[in-house]
Amino acid sequence: MxxxxxxxxxxxxxxxxxxxxxxxxxxxxxxxxxxxxxxxxxxxxxxxxxxxxxxxGYAPPDWPSADHDSQQFHLDFDAGGTWAEVDEAEGKVLALGARVLDREDDEKKGFRVYADPAGHPFCLCRVEQP
CATH class of the missing domain: 3.30.720.120 (Signal recognition particle alu RNA binding heterodimer, srp9/1)
Structure with a gap:
């Protein structure tokens, strides 16, 4: 199409x-x-x-929301092929003002969830190596 x-x-x-x-x-x-x-x-x-x-009047999305409101959108960033690279990227985004929203089962899921300084969710993803 x-x-x-x-x-x-x-x-x-x-x-x-x-x-x-x-x-x-x-x-x-x-x-x-x-x-x-x-x-x-x-x-x-x-x-x-x-x-x-x-x-x-901006209000950041609640993530995760108890009443299951939609987060509207989020951005995914490839942070490297190893967890050491993701760890390094995590340190940098936290220093820039991000905060952790979810690291539970991150190795199983392949990503970690953060909030940017305005509260929007975004993810640092581990790139799958072929």
Whole structure:
């Protein structure tokens, strides 16, 4: 089936677009480009374009939510082929302001779940080696 359109951006609501764009630039690479005071775009090398927009009254998703509300979306980052590489990446994202949401059964699942500084969930994934 032919595509109707090409994905341009994943847009993320947040309270402080500059801060969150800098966080994800440190995690995935790229340089944040400020569009205006309320919107910053980040082109991640060999990855998606992320746009961060100020949302008045922003409330982060609850993860996991007791009433099973949807988290809406999350981002997955390949962090390496070994758990030592994932451990190293974990130390770096925690130093940037992330916090751990779930490490239970991470070796079985192949990923660990964190919250970014605005509370959005994201994962550091161990890349399966062939």
């Amino acid at each position: 032919a595509a109707v359109a090409r994905l341009r951006s994943v847009v993320v609501d947040c309270p402080e677009p500059r801060e969150l764009a800098r966080f994800y630039a440190a995690v995935g690479g790229g340089v944040p480009e400020e569009q205006d005071a309320d919107r910053v775009v980040l082109h991640i090398p060999a990855g998606p374009r992320l746009a961060f927009q100020r949302a008045e």
